[in-house]
Amino acid sequence: MSPADRTDPRTSPGTPSPAAANMPAAATTMLAAATTMLAAATTMLEAWLATHERKELLRFLTCGNVDDGKSTLIGRLLLETDSVPQDVLAAVQRDSRAQGTQGEKTDLAFLTDGLKAEREQGITIDVAYRTFATGKRRFILADTPGHEQYTRNMATGASTADLAIILIDARNGVTRQTRRHAFITSLLGIRQVIVAVNKMDLVGFDEARFERVRDDFLAFAAQLPERTYYTVPVCAIDGDNLTGASERMPWYRGATVLSLLETMPVDTGVNQVNFRFPVQLALRPSSDFRGLAGTIASGRIQRGDSVLALPSGRSSRVARIVTLEGDLEHAVAPQAVTITLEDEIDCSRGDTLCAPDDRPTLSDRFEATVVWMSDAALIPGKEYWLKHGSVETPAIVTRLLHRVDIETLEERPAPNLELNAIGRVEFRTARTLAFDPYDRNRATGSFILIDRVTNATAGAGLIMSSEIGHWLDTAQGELRPSLSTVTNGEREARYGQRPATVLLTGLSGSGKSAIARAVERALFNLGRVAVVLDGEGVRAGLSRDLGFSAADRSENLRRAMEVAKTLNDAGLIALCAFVAPQEDARQRCRELIGEGHFYTVHLAAPLEACRAGLAVQNPLQRPTRVYEEADAGRVQNIPGIDLVYEVPTNADLVLATHELDGATCAARVVELLRERGVIV
């Protein structure tokens, strides 16, 4: 290429360059003027910066199958936003002519397929990051491949993305991979998704076809946590509905992919509420300066704010927020700063600063969803390095709860997690971690696992919402030694019973308390000793601080179970009447009490019967008003109404309490206890 071929801004003063075409008219005019009158450049630049320096940054990822035309879509986005330098385009044209993958046409996929080996195989094998900008925004695009075995790459790309584009081939509709993509993006916390139904030219630009694909997709997505989906019919190879409206699809009146990218609110997922500052380094350049350097993971901090160092629990105040250019009055996530404290408290890498009245969970046991990325499977009992914030600690897999079938979302028991599998795992760490659930705080709810032998990054973990709350904090058997001199045998002989906990679970109004009282009476008449714990009673005292969210319900149940366990330890029978809508929580009750002592009785009156007061009722108790309150919109999270009641699949006894009377139900429970040897 000779220098004369080069586009020189000075030689074409009247025609703004294509890069300038993305700028608003005013800026374009300014730029054109600037190229002729460079003397005034600084003023022009000030003006340009004034409108453009505040460009937002949007990070997004693209996911699609090998053949969905994803590289073509990206290539066209880059091309039409004038992000491809001319010399690069010339090289791509040369390469694609040589390889002839698209006949005489330029294969836009060559713009993005960076590594030689992949180019020869015709597939993208890794995550590639590219940047481009329009007049409105600056973009970082993570290009991740779609084939099945590369779940790990997609999770990687999604971990830093604010938005995802999922490509679907209009001819094939929603496939296994599409479901995989939707699930993973949702799991990693991406809240906005553009679904690009591509290759519309190959289905004759058929509106009905597009609608079918869209409806199929949304039907699947309905099973996932709530996200925003925008569905767009496109033809990436020619650019229809990518950057400009398609004349060939006049029936689509929605926004193009590019205009969605430019106008959707940027939702970075950075939590701006809860201050968390994982200390990366303690800086001590001289004896009179001690600063804590780190990146604010979430929330904001101001000079003078009280802070608490975790896990030590020592408190102090922010004396200064130091930077090279001078102190700051306040700082917000994700700024990287250095904080000095008023008091000399012991605090170093791995510790977390937070606000005293807003603490993360502090624990060495937690449950997480894990995306497995290593050829060597995750196995219960195995130890890994776990990196969370600035902490790197040995961690052991204490339990593998289940594996998720990524296409059907079914949870299945599994002996291990293989490469690209996703599952729920319980961990115990050597060091205590300060964390929040991932869906509240991406920065403090995420971690990676590192193989202790190969040092490979073996998995990515998302700490689950604290629905499980303090279940895992519960001290385990060996930590609760019995100091009693009364033996279990002596208790059994005295009371004529073996200790047991009966969980009566069912919807509000299904007769839980009534039956528990009836059983208590029947056992008393038999000379046995039982105690009733019911939801209302526990909430009136022990759980006065709790509400009715799923997490609080779970915690309420846990407290009741701790009491039941104490009663059992004393040889008594605990009759527990709780809605207990979550299978996971009931399973934890069973574990806490101990197999062989725990019985689930499901009171299976249907919602309508409970609502109408037709199930077993205790004449001494007011009928429930909860449904009326829910109808009036005064209460939320009511199982059966706006919270799912997960029907027990392994109940020891099921009672149709809308068909049976209280005495019969109580007799059946007593019979169960007799059958299982609790009473004789």
Place this chain on the structure above:
Amino acid sequence: MLHTSAPSSLAGSEQFRHLELLEAEAIHIIRETVACFERPVMLYSVGKDSTVMLHLARKAFAPGRLPFPVLHVDTGWKFREMYAYRDRYVRDELGIQLLVHRNEDGIRDGVGPVTHGSRVHTDVMKTQALRHALDLYKFDAAFGGARRDEEKSRAKERVFSMRDEKHRWDPKAQRPELWNLYNTRIRPGESVRVFPLSNWTELDVWLYVRRASLPVVPLYFAKERPVVERNGTLILLDDDRFPLAPGEQALRKKVRFRTLGCYPLTGAVESDAETLDEVILELIASRFSERQGRVIDHDASGSMEEKKREGYF
């Protein structure tokens, strides 16, 4: 799975500009490296990217000094103005102890781009010299100013990029990088290259130079200079080690450089952009990539990738 909606994004007034986000990310990466490695080093090439990276490192540890040395791998063929700038700004003004490493064997054998060609010169004086320096000082982490937008094979590079004991890069065995959690564990003999500017573009770098008022080598600004045109590239006649071929003529043209390397291997562009602001304006209007002037990238398609596998930075 319970989905609790996390508090949403920043209020308008606190929305970060992309430069601030890039700056914070780079500082985080630099600090993480210092916390996790025993002997980090910052490679300093005297160019604009290196200058920005060095400034970010100073910010990361302020008010303290840099907790690692700064290394310049000198091929002996850099532009004279680069050496002058390096000594004046980095050594004298910032007071930073600069390690300068050269391949003495190469110098003894008289290896240079004019006599040996770009490939041999780059391999001996740059790639081998770098490997030798890293081995000599036993550095286990080396910061570099490379950006993903520079070249296609860089787009897939990690922020923490593993090198085996022979400094080789294996594009198939890269570690996934999630969130800002970097796996920094290595075995003895292995090392990492760390790229804090991975997500920056050329324009970002210039906007940042402007914002932080950083001095750069004057070669980035247009000035009438003696050049010769060879194979469509304008080469600056920086000293008398670049003999003209028969028929070639020294010209005086108003030129500047978008990237800086060894002068016989770095093409100039004709330009009137004499100031930083003019350079930025020219860049905004430009339709050519930055590495266009680099002779070494054009040897063959995919050539940068091959160099990296061999241990080129």
